[in-house]
Amino acid sequence: xxxxxxxxxxxxxxxxxxxxxxxxxxxxxxxxxxxxxxxxxxxxxxxxxxxxxxxxxxxxxxxxxxxxxxxxxxxxxxxxxxxxxxxxxxxxxxxxxxxxxxxxxxxxxxxxxxxxxxxxxxxxxxxxxxxxxxxxxxxxxxxxxxxxxxxxxxxxxxxxxxxxxxxxxxxxxxxxxxxxxxxxxxxxxxxxxxxxxxxxxxxxxxxxxxxxxxxxxxxxxxxxxxxxxxxxxxxxxxxxxxxxxxxxxxxxxxxxxxxxxxxxxxxxxxxxxxxxxxxxxxxxxxxxxxxxxxxxxxxxxxxxxxxxxxxxxxxxxxxxxxxx
Amino acid sequence: xxxxxxxxxxxxxxxxxxxxxxxxxxxxxxxxxxxxxxxxxxxxxxxxxxxxxxxxxxxxxxxxxxxxxxxxxxxxxxxxxxxxxxxxxxxxxxxxxxxxxxxxxxxxxxxxxxxxxxxxxxxxxxxxxxxxxxxxxxxxxxxxxxxxxxxxxxxxxxxxxxxxxxxxxxxxxxxxxxxxxxxxxxxxxxxxxxxxxxxxxxxxxxxxxxxxxxxxxxxxxxxxxxxxxxxxxxxxxxxxxx
Numbered sequence: 001x002x003x004x005x006x007x008x009x010x011x012x013x014x015x016x017x018x019x020x021x022x023x024x025x026x027x028x029x030x031x032x033x034x035x036x037x038x039x040x041x042x043x044x045x046x047x048x049x050x051x052x053x054x055x056x057x058x059x060x061x062x063x064x065x066x067x068x069x070x071x072x073x074x075x076x077x078x079x080x081x082x083x084x085x086x087x088x089x090x091x092x093x094x095x096x097x098x099x100x101x102x103x104x105x106x107x108x109x110x111x112x113x114x115x116x117x118x119x120x121x122x123x124x125x126x127x128x129x130x131x132x133x134x135x136x137x138x139x140x141x142x143x144x145x146x147x148x149x150x151x152x153x154x155x156x157x158x159x160x161x162x163x164x165x166x167x168x169x170x171x172x173x174x175x176x177x178x179x180x181x182x183x184x185x186x187x188x189x190x191x192x193x194x195x196x197x198x199x200x201x202x203x204x205x206x207x208x209x210x211x212x213x214x215x216x217x218x219x220x221x222x223x224x225x226x227x228x229x230x231x232x233x234x235x236x237x238x239x240x241x242x243x244x245x246x247x248x249x250x251x252x253x254x255x256x257x258x259x260x261x262x263x264x265x266x267x268x269x270x271x272x273x274x275x276x277x278x279x280x281x282x283x284x285x286x287x288x289x290x291x292x293x294x295x296x297x298x299x300x301x302x303x304x305x306x307x308x309x310x311x312x313x314x315x316x317x318x319x320x321x322x323x324x
Numbered sequence: 325x326x327x328x329x330x331x332x333x334x335x336x337x338x339x340x341x342x343x344x345x346x347x348x349x350x351x352x353x354x355x356x357x358x359x360x361x362x363x364x365x366x367x368x369x370x371x372x373x374x375x376x377x378x379x380x381x382x383x384x385x386x387x388x389x390x391x392x393x394x395x396x397x398x399x400x401x402x403x404x405x406x407x408x409x410x411x412x413x414x415x416x417x418x419x420x421x422x423x424x425x426x427x428x429x430x431x432x433x434x435x436x437x438x439x440x441x442x443x444x445x446x447x448x449x450x451x452x453x454x455x456x457x458x459x460x461x462x463x464x465x466x467x468x469x470x471x472x473x474x475x476x477x478x479x480x481x482x483x484x485x486x487x488x489x490x491x492x493x494x495x496x497x498x499x500x501x502x503x504x505x506x507x508x509x510x511x512x513x514x515x516x517x518x519x520x521x522x523x524x525x526x527x528x529x530x531x532x533x534x535x536x537x538x539x540x541x542x543x544x545x546x547x548x549x550x551x552x553x554x555x556x557x558x559x560x561x562x563x564x565x566x
Contacts, residue, residue, distance in 0.1 A: 002554070004456070004460075004551070004554045006460050006463075006464070006474050007460075007464060007473075007474040007475065009342065009345075009346050009475070010346050010349050010350060010379060011345070011346070011349045011379040011380055011382060011383035012379075012380055012383050014474040014475060014477070014478045016551065016554065016555070018554065018555060019488065019555075020488070020491075020492065020495075020540055020555050021481050021482075021488065022474065022477045022478040022481045022536065022539065023478060023481065024475070024478045024479075025380075026376055026377050026379075026380035027376055027379070027380065028373050028376045028377075029371050029373075029376065031453075031457075032456075032457050032460055032461070033453045033454070033455075033456035033457035033459075033460055034453065035554070040377065040380065040411075042380075042384055042387075043384065044483065
């Protein structure tokens with residue numbers, strides 16, 4: 001691009017460019033008639049008034065977007081907490097643990113959440129209040145069972161929230177009502193007179209170990225058994241049940257010891273067996289089998305004892321179930 | 325306080341009147357020099373590029389000054405400083421290059437530029453330039469009969485490429501109808517209506533750039549071959565491009 005200098009002033013020169021534009025440029029000692037290859041053009045004058053309007057408009061737009069975005073962000077469900085007493089209620093939770101929606105999944109659930117205001121409440125408060133409502137409306141009684149199921153894509157949040165809610169609700173509702181993340185051993189309103197025991201943390205592990213194999217056993221072999229699972233009135237007694245097993249039967253005592261040591265003991269066996277391997281594996285397997293059998297036996301015996309303890313309750317339960 | 329008011333009035337006058345602007349700049353030349361000196365850390369020579377740029381920046385400040393925004397001299401000082409910083413950055417790209425104006429290593433007064441083989445005939449060059457100068461002086465004299473100066477034309481020049489192209493269409497149309505150019509010379513008036521209809525452009529656009537159109541059409545009347553030659557270079561390119 002070449003520029004023809006048309007007019008010179010002390011501070012600027014007027015030049016004509018090849019496109020036919022007349023420009024004011026810095027006058028670097030130009031002379032009229034000269035052709036120069038490059039010039040320092042004047043920066044276009046600013047229009048501050050328009051700029052101010054533009055700035056305010058864009059600021060307002062930004063604010064609006066921010067509010068909308070934030071609102072959307074707050075309403076985005078992060079996970080759900082499902083509370084099953086008998087009323088089945090699902091709470092949708094955003095990422096700040098605030099409840100954004102509460103829905104009843106069955107008829108009682110709908111009744112429970114009807115007229116309930118959950119806005120601006122955290123999930124802890126809402127679950128406590130819903131449990132209170134369930135108590136008031138008679139869905140939940142002493143000895144009742146509350147199951148909490150937390151679902152989210154964030155598994156860590158799931159575990160954390162579940163633990164926290166269980167602890168929170170347990171302390172809120174007292175020991176008479178059990179709160180758990182596991183499904184109730186015996187669900188339904190039938191558990192009226194019966195107290196379900198979820199053991200205190202110290203004893204929780206052995207309890208689950210012993211109870212887990214049960215359901216198939218109970219359904220196949222002993223149809224009357226299910227209510228017996230949690231038949232012991234209080235946590236203390238559940239501990240006593242576990243302890244009572246070895247007392248009641250010497251074989252089972254030994255078996256449980258073996259099985260109990262199995263994890264620790266196997267490593268010891270391996271150390272020993274480094275010299276000659278295969279045959280002993282077989283031995284181990286045999287041991288395992290036998291211990292399992294003994295375990296089963298011991299379970300049966302446990303149940304037997306429990307049944308004895310709570311014969312009356314069992315009968316009641318069975319009646320209730322039949323009614324259902 | 326009174327001083328400040330006086331300068332405000334002067335600046336406001338200079339914003340519309342190029343002659344007043346020149347006077348204002350002459351009056352404040354010491355200020356411009358001192359601002360330049362602050363930046364350069366030495367006092368600028370007359371005609372030095374930095375001083376020219378500082379004066380240009382001062383003129384820009386005159387044009388962009390708005391009274392409600394504060395004092396003028398502060399704005400001028402900032403404007404000068406910014407322009408000089410820009411200029412220094414631009415120049416840094418050429419730091420490694422050797423200037424043609426550098427004195428020769430030998431004892432005489434010749435510069436490097438003088439030693440280069442001079443391909444162009446210097447005499448012809450000088451003739452050409454003086455012819456150009458005469459033509460431009462004639463051109464601005466003609467413009468004056470329209471009540472215009474080249475500064476006015478430059479202020480009125482379309483800023484947007486689209487607008488410029490519209491003006492070029494009008495110019496094309498006028499060149500194809502030389503009677504319109506004759507009419508312009510004779511009546512000293514721009515035949516706006518005919519141009520707008522003929523070139524099929526918005527009359528309002530033409531009215532807004534009336535002064536620029538006068539200048540560019542005037543350049544295509546008889547007697548301004550050199551200016552036209554300067555413009556033609558790109559004109560031809562555009563035509564082949566279409």
